[in-house]
Amino acid sequence: MTETNVNGYRRYNGFLHQVYHVAWSDMMFLKHNFWNTLVMTIMSPLLYLIAFGYGLRTGTTDIGVSYVAFVIPGIMSLSSLSSSFASTSTRLNVQRLYYKSFDEMVMCPLSMSAIVLGKSMLGLVRGMLGCFLMYALGLFLAPDLQLTPLAVICVILSCMVFSMLGVLAALLAKSHQSMATFNSLIILPMTFLCGTFFSVSSLDPIFQAVLYCLPLTHASGCIRAACLPQVLEFPWWSLVVLVVFGIIVFLICRHLLKTRKI
Amino acid sequence: MSEIIEIKDLVKRYGDKVAVNGISFTVHEGELFGFLGPNGAGKTTTVRCVSTLTNITSGTVLVDGVDVVKDQIGAKRCMGVIQQQVSLDKDLTIRENMISHAMYHGMGKQERNARIKELTDYFGLEEYLDKPVDSLSGGWKKRAAIVCAMLHQPKVLFLDEPTSGLDINARRLLWDVVKKLNQSGTTIVLTTHYIEEAQALCDRVGIIDHGKIIALDDPKALIERTGKIAVENMVDGKTEYHYFPSMKDAQDFVADNGLDDATVRKTNLEDVFVELTGKSVGDQK
Numbered sequence: 001m002t003e004t005n006v007n008g009y010r011r012y013n014g015f016l017h018q019v020y021h022v023a024w025s026d027m028m029f030l031k032h033n034f035w036n037t038l039v040m041t042i043m044s045p046l047l048y049l050i051a052f053g054y055g056l057r058t059g060t061t062d063i064g065v066s067y068v069a070f071v072i073p074g075i076m077s078l079s080s081l082s083s084s085f086a087s088t089s090t091r092l093n094v095q096r097l098y099y100k101s102f103d104e105m106v107m108c109p110l111s112m113s114a115i116v117l118g119k120s121m122l123g124l125v126r127g128m129l130g131c132f133l134m135y136a137l138g139l140f141l142a143p144d145l146q147l148t149p150l151a152v153i154c155v156i157l158s159c160m161v162f163s164m165l166g167v168l169a170a171l172l173a174k175s176h177q178s179m180a181t182f183n184s185l186i187i188l189p190m191t192f193l194c195g196t197f198f199s200v201s202s203l204d205p206i207f208q209a210v211l212y213c214l215p216l217t218h219a220s221g222c223i224r225a226a227c228l229p230q231v232l233e234f235p236w237w238s239l240v241v242l243v244v245f246g247i248i249v250f251l252i253c254r255h256l257l258k259t260r261k262i
Numbered sequence: 263m264s265e266i267i268e269i270k271d272l273v274k275r276y277g278d279k280v281a282v283n284g285i286s287f288t289v290h291e292g293e294l295f296g297f298l299g300p301n302g303a304g305k306t307t308t309v310r311c312v313s314t315l316t317n318i319t320s321g322t323v324l325v326d327g328v329d330v331v332k333d334q335i336g337a338k339r340c341m342g343v344i345q346q347q348v349s350l351d352k353d354l355t356i357r358e359n360m361i362s363h364a365m366y367h368g369m370g371k372q373e374r375n376a377r378i379k380e381l382t383d384y385f386g387l388e389e390y391l392d393k394p395v396d397s398l399s400g401g402w403k404k405r406a407a408i409v410c411a412m413l414h415q416p417k418v419l420f421l422d423e424p425t426s427g428l429d430i431n432a433r434r435l436l437w438d439v440v441k442k443l444n445q446s447g448t449t450i451v452l453t454t455h456y457i458e459e460a461q462a463l464c465d466r467v468g469i470i471d472h473g474k475i476i477a478l479d480d481p482k483a484l485i486e487r488t489g490k491i492a493v494e495n496m497v498d499g500k501t502e503y504h505y506f507p508s509m510k511d512a513q514d515f516v517a518d519n520g521l522d523d524a525t526v527r528k529t530n531l532e533d534v535f536v537e538l539t540g541k542s543v544g545d546q547k
């Protein structure tokens with residue numbers, strides 16, 4: 001799709017323009033609610049850090065770093081899931097079922113891929129906000145943590161994947177209630193079990209196998225290893241799993257939109 | 263006259279339920295076309311099919327010569343749709359709603375600012391621009407929604423029951439808006455279950471019931487076909503209606519049958535509808 005002219009004005013219909021145009025209203029929403037959002041975004045990770053990182057006082061882990069250094073990457077991956085997923089899915093759900101403004105957008109000449117990606121931007125931004133604030137705090141509190149480009153990439157990827165999962169959940173939801181159910185059956189267990197607060201390798205193999213079916217296990221594995229490169233080897237295959245998971249979620253969303261099964 | 267919308271054998275099923283049952287009609291460029299029918303007749307479903315919001319079970323729909331199934335994006339460029347319910351984003355201001363709409367159509371900053379200015383002046387919306395959606399009354403929200411749908415200069419505008427839920431004054435004001443838009447060259451397809459609305463506004467009216475079009479013509483022709491003059495008289499507590507092509511025929515009928523207390527009046531669209539369907543619009547649900 002190229003740029004066209006209407007009445008002497010240029011129209012911007014390129015793919016990236018479309019993604020930006022879809023995301024714009026959500027960015028305005030974020031702007032209107034910035035402080036509120038900021039507090040909500042950092043509150044729960046901060047509580048987790050205090051409760052698990054300091055409250056439990058477990059000292060040093062078996063990989064040789066302090067538990068705080070171990071748990072901070074876990075909390076980062078947790079907030080990449082909970083913040084990204086929740087903000088994207090809640091907003092889209094409201095726009096689709098209550099405001100009906102999602103219908104308005106679907107009636108406009110936009111590619112369905114641009115809609116999926118554009119609608120993921122809110123969660124991506126919020127997730128990154130939470131993760132990077134936590135990361136900054138971690139670099140300050142735990143000297144073992146390192147700032148690496150790979151960690152930044154993993155955080156962004158993880159936020160994007162879970163934000164798209166939020167789009168998918170909102171497209172499938174029949175009501176606000178079904179969103180809440182999805183949240184407590186899938187999202188909440190994931191946040192606690194997937195290698196966020198304890199190492200998955202300490203569990204027995206059957207349980208491990210189950211956890212490795214969940215995307216957050218891979219995200220937390222990647223983020224932790226990228227933050228602690230001196231003691232952990234980076235699990236490249238987990239990165240691949242995460243990317244593949246993201247692509248599958250994207251394709252399902254696009255399919256749902258294209259066939260109007262929404 | 264060229265046809266801007268051509269619908270052929272449109273069928274839409276939801277599971278076993280047939281919402282639209284094989285309708286065909288065309289809308290001429292520049293006209294104000296009315297789609298009249300009771301609740302549940304299939305008006306909204308038809309609009310949703312045409313505007314690509316839902317997929318079509320069978321049949322074809324061409325808007326400005328573009329097939330809405332084969333070239334969705336092309337079709338979307340030439341139409342604007344105002345849904346039955348208010349569908350503005352309530353977390354944004356009116357202006358932000360307009361800007362995001364313009365953006366969905368790829369409009370750059372200059373163009374969208376110019377269009378928003380032009381249309382809000384036209385609709386008298388300036389003072390509401392920076393207010394949250396919910397601070398506006400129903401009629402003003404509707405106007406804001408019309409501005410959103412008009413920003414990209416569509417050739418056809420669909421208005422799904424634009425006045426349902428509005429009070430009488432707001433409804434009259436909105437009628438003027440619709441007429442004015444039509445006079446400035448936009449083809450308008452309007453659905454309604456208010457007979458007087460169809461009669462007051464539309465060049466041609468299609469009457470839809472149970473997913474089928476049962477009559478389609480200009481309101482005058484529909485009335486003439488039924489009979490221009492109506493005679494109402496009570497027989498055993500039940501009103502009987504008779505229709506006549508002229509006043510003279512009606513008066514002769516009254517005189518011949520000695521119906522001194524019968525009402526003789528002009529036939530209206532409601533009579534046509536009742537004649538065609540054997541029941542009154544708005545009588546159900």
Ligand SMILES: Nc1ncnc2c1ncn2[C@@H]1O[C@H](COP(=O)(O)OP(=O)(O)O)[C@@H](O)[C@H]1O
Binds near residue numbers: 300308
């Ligand atoms: N999403 C849907 N699922 C199932 N049935 C529907 C759906 N939407 C509309 N219908 C049915 O289709 C028929 C036509 O509805 P609609 O087009 O909304 O009527 P109108 O707009 O003329 O009042 C109704 O009987 C309605 O119950």
Ligand SMILES: [Mg+2]
Binds near residue numbers: 305306307346422423
């Ligand atoms: Mg309707």
